[in-house]
Amino acid sequence: MVFATVEGTDGTTVFIGADHGVVDGYTLAMIPGQIRDALDGRAQDPFGQQSLECAAEERKLGGVPSAEPELAAPWRSLLDDARGRTPAFPLPLGASESPNAQRSAYRWLLDGSATTRFATASRAAGGTTAAGLLACLALATARVSGERCLSLISLANTRPRKWRSAPGWFVGLHPVRIPAVPGADFAGTVVLAAAELRRRGPGPESSLPHISRMLRTEIHPRFVVSYLDVRRVAGRPPHPQDAMLRSRIHSPAEVYVWLTRSDRGVHLSARFPDTPLARTGIGRFVQAVAHTATRVAEDHQASPAVPSPAGRAVPQGEGDSLCA
Secondary structure, three states, rough: EEEEEEEOHHHHHHHHOOOOOOHHHHHHHHHHHHHHHHOOOOOOOOOOOHHHHHHHHHHHHOOOOOOOOHHHHHHHHHHOOOOOOOOOOOOOOOOOOOEEEEEEEHHHHEEHHHHHHHHHHHHHHHOHHHHHHHHHHHHHHHHOOOOOOOEEEEEEOHHHHHHHHOOOOOOOEEEEEEEOOOOOOOOHHHHHHHHEEEEOOOOHHOOOHHHHHOOOOOOOOOOEEEEEEEEHOOOOOOOOOOOOOOOOOOOOEEEEEEEEOOOOEEEEEEEEEEOHHHHHHHHHOOOOOOHHHHHHHHHHOOOOOOOOOOOOOOOOOOOOOOOO
């Protein structure tokens, strides 16, 4: 990890560079608040729980027999659908097998008030904001590609509670398959998305090395989605001027989508192969996601509050992150 500061007349900007081997998105969201606490003399114990201690504990847990057939079945189904590979983005990317430079895209999907309405509509349908956004991705997939199922790998924050404020890499991978057809309704799709999220089993069994050993094959994620509610990170939440940037990446087939919720709303960030076909496809996809999310928020504003349907369990932890 590398730190640098730039002093100006209106304050000091702190730059931090780190590899994903030592930090995840949740860690990056925590760091600005930790720096401000240190400057205010309110720093937490620097010798508290560390990610290496968690890694040692996970290695022990990884050796304990688990219900592997139950865990492996969703993965095998996901890989079978993609002919032995992980799911690909549902639109052509126009990339060759040789490494392509990756391009980035950014968009605010919802502002603060619209996000509140969207979250309420998601809860009324039996899910969380994360489930609601996954539903929007599924409906957008059906709309722009005609695919009848959204298939992807999600990233999830796997921090046990006692390591909630520990920096490090606490990320699990989970298979996601959400049926959707053109014209499907949001509420019904949220139910399916919420069921996928409840099925996740965070911990050592969701790590990439464990999954590869379990399936006896190397897993190379191609279409990945992450969700993080930065209001729920340990310590102070990030300020609006705080920014997280990516270094240059090369890949011919990877599409990563990060969905971030803050007090300002929901922001989408993506990286994908820098080809004309991929730029067009990602643009259509993001536009469809934004249209769906905005329509849900507007419809909820225009309609009276609807109680959660009987028999639909609302997942606990509205701020739980799909990933990091």
